[in-house]
Amino acid sequence: MNIRRTVLAFLGTVGLLLATAWPANAYEPVNIVHTEHVQAGPYSLTVGFSTWPIRAQQSLDFTFIPEGGIEGKSGTLTMTSPAGARQVRPQPLARHPRKRDVWGLDIKSLQAPGDWTFRFKLNGPAGSGAGELKNLQVLEQPGPPMGLSWAISTVPLFALIGIAVVAWRRTRGRLVPA
Numbered sequence: 001m002n003i004r005r006t007v008l009a010f011l012g013t014v015g016l017l018l019a020t021a022w023p024a025n026a027y028e029p030v031n032i033v034h035t036e037h038v039q040a041g042p043y044s045l046t047v048g049f050s051t052w053p054i055r056a057q058q059s060l061d062f063t064f065i066p067e068g069g070i071e072g073k074s075g076t077l078t079m080t081s082p083a084g085a086r087q088v089r090p091q092p093l094a095r096h097p098r099k100r101d102v103w104g105l106d107i108k109s110l111q112a113p114g115d116w117t118f119r120f121k122l123n124g125p126a127g128s129g130a131g132e133l134k135n136l137q138v139l140e141q142p143g144p145p146m147g148l149s150w151a152i153s154t155v156p157l158f159a160l161i162g163i164a165v166v167a168w169r170r171t172r173g174r175l176v177p178a
Helices: 002-020 146-153 155-175
Strands: 034-040 043-049 060-066 074-080 103-108 114-124 127-139
Touching (some): 034 114, 043 127, 060 074, 060 114, 146 155
Antiparallel strands (some): 034 043, 060 103, 114 127
């Protein structure tokens, strides 16, 4: 009788593990709400944005879709900020982590408002080509200024430190043996 219970408990546990072991769809799919087109030599490239208009310090997804797909092609991206600061080196275009059939950047934010420039260099069966997406308008950061946000978020920390100091001072005399 005990062996039967043990076997049933084991089979029940295995059944629960198998029933809940399917891959979870933890991330929502990438929804492209705005696109821009760039001609990079012989390649037509569609740049997609998951949020529009773009705001500084706001995370969003970028997708880069060459006409005919990404198979047999490679490329790099260089982003230039409004202040003219370029990346140290161009970054290779890699598959988007959640939309594997295109190149992309996952939850990337642009740090400063103003006109940004994306420069693309693509290589493929039709040769190599370069193109730019100029004057990509990035608006001011949403919400309060960063300093104010940090100041407000540290209020609970300072309150906790104050409570700890008061508790320590009140119990300090009681902890000393008489």
